Amino acid sequence: MPQPINETCPWSGKPVAPEALTRWQDEPVGFCDPGCRDKFAGATAHFEAALAALPPPPTLLGLAGVQPAPARLAEAVLVVIDAQEEYRSGHLPLEGIAAASERLAALLARARAAGTPVIHVAHRGRAGGLLDPAAGGAILEAARPEAGEAVIGKTLPNAFAGTDLQARIAATGRGKLLLAGFMTHMCVSSTARAALDLGLPATVAADATATRPLPDPLGGIRLPAAWVQRVALAALADRFAAVVPVEAVPA
Numbered sequence: 001m002p003q004p005i006n007e008t009c010p011w012s013g014k015p016v017a018p019e020a021l022t023r024w025q026d027e028p029v030g031f032c033d034p035g036c037r038d039k040f041a042g043a044t045a046h047f048e049a050a051l052a053a054l055p056p057p058p059t060l061l062g063l064a065g066v067q068p069a070p071a072r073l074a075e076a077v078l079v080v081i082d083a084q085e086e087y088r089s090g091h092l093p094l095e096g097i098a099a100a101s102e103r104l105a106a107l108l109a110r111a112r113a114a115g116t117p118v119i120h121v122a123h124r125g126r127a128g129g130l131l132d133p134a135a136g137g138a139i140l141e142a143a144r145p146e147a148g149e150a151v152i153g154k155t156l157p158n159a160f161a162g163t164d165l166q167a168r169i170a171a172t173g174r175g176k177l178l179l180a181g182f183m184t185h186m187c188v189s190s191t192a193r194a195a196l197d198l199g200l201p202a203t204v205a206a207d208a209t210a211t212r213p214l215p216d217p218l219g220g221i222r223l224p225a226a227w228v229q230r231v232a233l234a235a236l237a238d239r240f241a242a243v244v245p246v247e248a249v250p251a
Contacts, residue, residue, distance in 0.1 A: 004030030011036040025224035060239045068242040071176040071203040072250045073114040080120045081181030083143035086136030095225030100210040101142040103246045117172040124153040157190035180208035185232035192241045202241040
């Protein structure tokens with residue numbers, strides 16, 4: 001178990017004991033003793049069960065009578081966004097990056113076998129900074145481009161901004177997108193939203209994306225990466241994209 005994110009028990013306020021750790025929302029949380037830990041686990045399970053029993057609220061797409069189907073590999077362009085080392089071993093390591101990279105590799109393998117056009121987008125940071133092309137900006141081994149696959153550099157979260165991505169997509173003769181990569185709440189979300197404005201229906205391969213914890217600007221608390229991930233995907237599914245796991249992307 002890694003170092004807990006807290007120094008005092010959320011139940012008692014006493015110092016955290018090393019034998020009383022657990023995971024909550026993929027974050028390591030410490031307690032003063034196993035009894036407090038188990039009380040927390042029971043309360044959390046009860047709360048999550050109560051939430052799961054509530055009926056889901058409608059989406060904007062649902063209210064409009066639209067149920068977007070995921071794009072098929074035979075009709076889409078796969079755009080891999082910022083699958084770069086910074087998010088694995090750099091200053092911005094993402095929660096679940098290893099699992100997401102595996103799913104991304106599986107999606108790439110399926111796309112290549114199906115003859116789906118693949119375009120890679122890589123953020124170009126400044127030398128010595130985040131996503132430096134010579135360091136953290138290197139593309140992950142799991143997403144290494146193959147011969148004939150375009151690689152586009154960008155400097156803004158939206159992969160269409162200041163790039164020829166739209167023209168490259170148009171050149172394939174296809175009008176639907178499959179999006180995967182990092183970070184979910186940032187560049188994946190920005191690109192999916194821009195795609196809607198450009199008339200390009202998008203599908204996000206949810207488990208081939210990942211993000212990181214963020215501070216709450218209003219409350220000063222830590223928002224776990226699992227929360228940020230789920231909310232980012234839910235916001236996209238409300239209006240902007242179909243959101244499905246890799247295995248649900250049809251051929």
